[in-house]
Amino acid sequence: MMFKLDCITDQASGNFAFSGYEPGLAKMGVQQDEGNYVPPNEKSDNITDELEIKMNKFLRGKANLEGLQDKKLKGQLTIREELYGKSAQAAAMAEKWLLPSEGGYLEAEGMEKTWRIKQESIAREVDISSSRNQFDIILPDLGPYTLDFTSSGRHMAIGGRKGHLAIVDMKTMRLIKEFQVRETVRDVVFLHNDLFFAAAQKSMANILMTGRYPYIYNRDGTELHCLKEHGAVLRLQFLKNHFLLASINNFGQLHYQDVTMGEMVGSYRTGIGRTDAMQVNPYNGVVALGQSLGTVSMWKPTSSASLLRLLCHKGPVSAIAFHPNGHLMATAGKERKIKLWDLRKLGDEPLQTLPGNAKTLDFSQKGLLACQLGNGSSVQILRDLDGNQMYKTYMNHGMVKGYQIEKLLFRPYEDVLGIGHSMGWSSILIPGSGEPNFDTLVANPFETSKQRRESEVHSLLDKLPAETIMLDPAKIGTLKPERKKEKPTKQEKMAEIEVAVEVVKGIKLKKKTKGRSKPSKRTIKKKDLIAKAKSPFLAQQMKEEEQVARKKQKTTEFVEPPTSLMRFVRKEATA
């Protein structure tokens, strides 16, 4: 592509005749059918490099067999590694040549900048079916709206704050069901497929009245379950692999409920107070909660303590988002900062700090970051262009002034960003945000009802137990490392003795009569006590030293060398 562009500029400057073959160039390059020149080495190198990068992705790391002692095992593992390499290569080739669709892109030409390109101009360029994905639905009465997509991106659930719930088929743009619950709706979330969704509701009339619970509805709008144990829920998240519905309520209680059997897997008082910043890391299933004091804590359903806490912001945390590869976390704080964190090496310093007062954040499948900016009515899309985890502005989109954005969510497998706001919901085109090729057996936007039934059964068979949620999911199936019994260091030993001495010093001696409590006697007695307290430690120390000395003696026993070498022997050793 690069070379072709060079050719064109050269032609424009008038150096080459338009249709003639330049002999000098023909020597350097290979003549292609369409008349663009490609240097022979460069092209093949590019392809091998590209394949290598793809292969590394499929290899998922290489085994280091260098230090292996067992020859038989080493042989077996080498054969296995070779097989893995072959299958990775085959997968890389398949990805390169056989995938049906290519990803979207937006390239600026000349003086243009991608972030100045408006939605209207994109709509003029793309095909009709794609431009249909650009729309605004204005519903001023029941907003602001929150939304959620199914994992295939086919269906969207919408929840208006004033009780408006709806499911829309995004392919046909058909409203499947719409109903009014007459309660405040805080959040909606799809369960494993488009048949069921959960909504966090609260009675509008009175806090003391009943009806402050999440409910599960089916796609016909029938209420199936009322999840009373969750309480007044602020945010809901669904863990698809585990069939767990996670919720945080206004007392900061985190609940995990298994939606297959209805069992409450975990219910923890997080102690972080009221928060509505909650996000599941799709890479490992860990739930991140943002606190009003600026910390982000991560939770799993099998422990009542948080896995880790991270002080991210000076103000309250307002939103959290995870990159789909699980290595990157974006947090937004009320102190007008957006920070990016590398989850593989967490430290005090973020990777990047960006300005912005975002109430909602979302990463797309291809790693674009959407955040709401300004006074809540404009959207900024950031992109990591070079792959070095430095995010820069990619696109901007301004809504009508006064619209308050409630929720930003990329639609999976499409170049579309869904926006829920105070006046309804909108959808804009973000080229290059979605994964172009879906896998029918993972998430299928063209799913038939029969396929849906089958995939439901299979996903239930593959349902993961809650114990598989951990910070590093690659640990499953590996061996537990042997724990070495560490010897205490010298300082630690001294500290131990000191502690024992301090305890003795604190003992108050009894008052005795007949001069036995004289100061001189007391000091002697104290000294005795201290010596007694120290003695077991000292004895232990002596014993250890003796053992070490004995070992040394054994190893350094003098072995007489041959007479010819005797002159090199040290004097003391011979004496």
Place this chain on the structure above:
Amino acid sequence: MKVKVISRSADEFTKERSQDLQRVFRNFDPSIRTQEKAVEYVRAQNAAKLDKIFARPFVGAMEGHIDSISCMAKNPNHLIGIFSGSMDGEIRLWDLASRRTVCRFPGHKGAVQGLTVSTDGRVLVSCGTDSTVRLWSVPVSNLLEEDASSDKSAQPRETYVWKNAFRSVDHQWNSDRFATGGAGVDIWNHNRSAPEQSYQWGTDTVVSVRFNPGEPDILATSASDRSIALYDLRMGKPTSKFIMRTRTNSICWNPMEPINFTAANEDSNCYSFDCRKFGEATCVHMDHVSAVMDIDYSPTGREFVTGSYDRTIMIFQYNAGHKREIYHTKRMQRVFCVKYSCDGSYVISGSDDTNLRLWKSKASEQLGVLLPREQKKHEYHEAVKNRYKHLPEIKRIVRHRHLPKPIYKAGKQIREQNESQRKKQEKRKAHSAPGSIVEEPLRKRKIIKVE
């Protein structure tokens, strides 16, 4: 400005006509499959459980004999035929597919002790306690299929009477010679009424005779003096011999590695030997709780099946110390003979209760023609199970077998005995002068003398 967005037309991604198959698109990118290791682990667990659910190894019993089955022979030229000889002197040919007797061979006056079929599958040789060797013509297979319903009986082609009772017989590969074991080892020809050659080494009865599948002139025998001996027909005399602590009931060569053979021993173990090195066994296969009566290798040489006096059949890997599979039923009595089918997918046992029983060699294998998708699924299950087999939960599920109470208790007792002996030996070693007690491994301990 250059712009492209993802745009999928429904025509490209859905089927055209209702009769078409649904189109399937794959993308193997790891990023769209989260927690793949956990998912694989769960699948491995499910695969192991499904294996347990579908483990139905018993195919059927073949009844008809009126006394216990003493020996069997498989026809190397005809997959579904198997011969069985009984203690009352009757020989039957069975059709495994329909599980019926196809032909009877009456004539022996005492128990039939050995059966074998020539390589071309035309001649059946039997011998027994009535001191006769009989040669029978095997009925042609396509004739059988025509009227499988009628029960035919055949007359012996030849009957050779000899001086002593016979215990076993085996046919040489691709020739018309066969060997019998009795008071000694005799080498016979189809056309002669007396043995061509006779060997004698010691005075005891030869219990089992087997020709080497790779080197047809080499012969292994086991005798009731607890010895295992090798004979070379070209040399005209026995070559080597060793004596164990207990008697070997049966011997079988590994058809794929013909230097190795496995001996089924009275002491409830099987011992694999390399015939070039008799001083020690290459592997000891434990787990039976009573004498092992018969052994047969799978044609792949990776597995063998054993039948035991403890009323069970076990399948072992050729190099594993413990069983892969154990089969038992309430009605099956002492097992005297076992055979692996010529395609390696079935196991046949003959027992004291006059029945032959047909088992699958892989307990949970699906029978019949598999669709490619089914085949793939089975392969995938096998692969994930193999990948996570070292994890405790999966190991537990895969290893678990239900055992009859007497066998479970006997096994437990044997293990306890071995453990206490080991402990005692350890203590003895610790309390005696260093080097005075030399511990021999089990592989060597059972061999007394090598000649």
